[in-house]
Amino acid sequence: MTETREQDARYQQILERLGAGALAQKLGITILEASPELTVATMPVEGNTQPVGLLHGGASAALAETLGSISAFLSVAEQKKAAVGVDLNITHLRSVRSGTVTATCRAIKLGRTVCVHATDITDEAGKLIATARITNNIIDLP
Template sequence: MDIEGSLLQLMGIVISEAAPERVVATMPVKGNTQPYGLLHGGASCVLAESLGSVGAALHASAYGKVAVGVDINATHHRAVRDGVVTGVATPIYLGRTTATYEVVITDDRDKRVCTARITCQLIQAPAGS
């Protein structure tokens, strides 16, 4: 996967494991904070959507399809000021037309920071892609 110039690269997201059944990545808190110095909730959503989308894309490829995000929600449980957060995406549902993942984001102490759910629609790849 080429992430050169992508949002993943800009946010420092590093994927360490990627399969339809489990996607794992880390993201630094520094550079991804809101004005109070806390991890930005939107950054957690970017991490969650990235992981769910990667898993869904890997699943979709078995059907000759691509995955596009159609829904995401997130509950932010605790604040994080520094270090690295880790996201783990696991499937809730893997179908022929949709894939839904739960993404759990934890801090350096393995405390849950955020729980997100992302659903992707699996569509035919656009011509020329």
């Protein structure tokens, strides 16, 4: 149990040092939990809508990619490596007009050269609004 807490603390330190990125800040993404295996975040719908008032699909895609990238990066951060997205696929299943969405990102593969994560995005009622898959290549840091 202590090892898990220490590891969680290291992940938190890495996140605090790097942040989730400028786009994540603009979208209002809040990271609730982060690890290579599971990352959870919320994002407000307000301010992230398209012209007819629905959550913008690009905002959902950015949320999914942010979580997948954070998870992949955390899996290799202590090895002086980084994760770079090479593929993102998202399917929008229902619309949402207000409130907050929650994204849950789970690892499918945590490899030496590639990481794959799946993200489900739900509305406040827990209904699935989108599902995504992101693939990150693992690269050496300069």
